[in-house]
Amino acid sequence: xxxxxxxxxxxxxxxxxxxxxxxxxxxxxxxxxxxxxxxxxxxxxxxxxxxxxxxxxxxxxxxxxxxxxxxxxxxxxxxxxxxx
Numbered sequence: 001x002x003x004x005x006x007x008x009x010x011x012x013x014x015x016x017x018x019x020x021x022x023x024x025x026x027x028x029x030x031x032x033x034x035x036x037x038x039x040x041x042x043x044x045x046x047x048x049x050x051x052x053x054x055x056x057x058x059x060x061x062x063x064x065x066x067x068x069x070x071x072x073x074x075x076x077x078x079x080x081x082x083x084x
Contacts, residue, residue: 010045014065017042017072032076039073 017038043066050062077083 010042010049013038013042013045027079029080032080036073036076039069039076043069043073 017035046062046065046069050059050066055062
């Protein structure tokens, strides 16, 4: 989890979020909150790219990544006991 808060490039942050699913330590409410924050940060960086960089050639990729981030975000909130 320490990798997630370290920043880095968008690609590195996405890879770090993918590594979360491989962790063997118990997930606590605090770690879930950290993951939710990380998803938000990745989404913000992706939004900047979507608005400013090569959207015409990468729109399908951006949309797919937003959908995946949304699914992860929803699942994290469900783990906390919330539905939305």
